[in-house]
Amino acid sequence: MTDAIQIQVNGEQRGCRADATVGDLLRELAIKTERVAVELNLEILERKDFDQRSLKQGDRVEILSFIGGGAPVAAQYRGRGLVHAE
Amino acid sequence: MQNDPLIIAGREFTSRLWVGTGKYKDFAETKKAIEASGADVVTVAVRRVNITDRSKDNLLDYLDPKKYTILPNTAGCYNVEDALRYARLARAAGVSDLIKLEVLGDERTLFPDTAGLIEAAKILVKEGFIVLPYTNDDPIVAQKLVDVGCPAVMPLAAPIGSGLGIRNPYNLKIIMEMIKVPIIVDAGVGTASDAAFAMELGADAVLMNTAIAGAQDPIAMAEAMKYAVHAGRLAYKAGRITRKLYATASSPIEGML
Numbered sequence: 613m614t615d616a617i618q619i620q621v622n623g624e625q626r627g628c629r630a631d632a633t634v635g636d637l638l639r640e641l642a643i644k645t646e647r648v649a650v651e652l653n654l655e656i657l658e659r660k661d662f663d664q665r666s667l668k669q670g671d672r673v674e675i676l677s678f679i680g681g682g683a684p685v686a687a688q689y690r691g692r693g694l695v696h697a698e
Numbered sequence: 699m700q701n702d703p704l705i706i707a708g709r710e711f712t713s714r715l716w717v718g719t720g721k722y723k724d725f726a727e728t729k730k731a732i733e734a735s736g737a738d739v740v741t742v743a744v745r746r747v748n749i750t751d752r753s754k755d756n757l758l759d760y761l762d763p764k765k766y767t768i769l770p771n772t773a774g775c776y777n778v779e780d781a782l783r784y785a786r787l788a789r790a791a792g793v794s795d796l797i798k799l800e801v802l803g804d805e806r807t808l809f810p811d812t813a814g815l816i817e818a819a820k821i822l823v824k825e826g827f828i829v830l831p832y833t834n835d836d837p838i839v840a841q842k843l844v845d846v847g848c849p850a851v852m853p854l855a856a857p858i859g860s861g862l863g864i865r866n867p868y869n870l871k872i873i874m875e876m877i878k879v880p881i882i883v884d885a886g887v888g889t890a891s892d893a894a895f896a897m898e899l900g901a902d903a904v905l906m907n908t909a910i911a912g913a914q915d916p917i918a919m920a921e922a923m924k925y926a927v928h929a930g931r932l933a934y935k936a937g938r939i940t941r942k943l944y945a946t947a948s949s950p951i952e953g954m955l
Contacts, residue, residue: 621749622746622747622749623746624749624750641749641752642752643747643749643752646792647756647758647791647792647793648747648791649744649787649788649789649790649791649792650790651787656786656787656790657790658790659790659792674746675746675747675749676744676745676746676747676787676791677744677745677747677756677758677791678742678743678744678745678756678757678758678768678770678788678791678793679720679742679743679744679745679757680718680719680720680721680722680725680728680742680743680757681718681719681720681741681742681743681745681771681773681907
């Protein structure tokens with residue numbers, strides 16, 4: 613058994629095997645690798661490198677994907693904007 | 699519309715209505731509205747995957763990539779650095795080199811920071827992105843975006859989500875006359891007549907989200923927008939009559955008693 617390390621994934625602390633790769637982490641989280649982007653300490657990884665890049669203590673991992681969006685939902689819903697009665 | 703494709707950077711699109719995928723009740727409604735709109739380009743945002751609850755569906759499971767061009771955006775980015783980061787992440791997520799570039803300048807209006815936009819566009823074009831910039835209705839900025847390599851420009855009709863319609867048709871018209879790449883009117887449309895008006899002015903396409911997703915019946919509004927964009931395009935190509943202050947009789951005088 614290898615020692616566990618602490619890493620940060622999408623802003624949350626979690627433990628992980630010391631010899632784990634990014635690919636291992638994605639499989640553990642049950643995240644399909646198609647259509648996700650992974651940033652390791654601000655470096656964007658290529659998909660082919662997921663299984664090569666191993667994780668170290670204190671690494672910060674960001675896993676992103678696509679969600680519904682057109683424009684940000686913002687100020688117009690905060691009651692500050694100009695609202696016309698229809 | 700048959701034989702009237704929209705071509706941007708060598709890519710051919712059949713629909714001149716592009717839609718966003720935000721603000722819907724659920725993915726099933728999103729899918730139905732997109733189908734009703736006839737759009738073949740849909741915008742998406744790039745966000746953190748929910749790692750604590752993996753049971754949630756993914757939007758892209760509902761959108762057939764063979765049927766739709768997925769256009770990721772940099773919505774929510776307020777500086778060049780963030781916009782570049784999100785654009786690069788979007789490309790790494792593996793859909794395409796297309797990016798709808800937004801660099802916002804202010805939370806209340808969501809107006810673009812056009813200086814930041816031009817800077818970010820220049821960098822992304824050099825990195826091989828097909829940059830479609832969300833910009834103000836400013837012809838000079840639009841030209842600068844073309845100069846740095848944007849193959850289309852997306853000026854706003856009114857603030858994002860405002861539904862105010864075409865606020866400055868004259869500026870948009872100037873943009874359409876001056877700028878030699880496709881113009882996609884993006885943001886601010888409220889109802890079908892706004893979309894038709896944008897197309898009658900000579901827009902090459904219209905992109906909207908809230909006008910459909912926020913309608914009481916989004917699927918019916920999506921269909922209305924499809925017809926409006928189609929009608930506006932046909933009217934533009936048909937060439938409208940000139941406006942005259944006084945009447946011109948439609949029936950001949952000859953043959954009257």
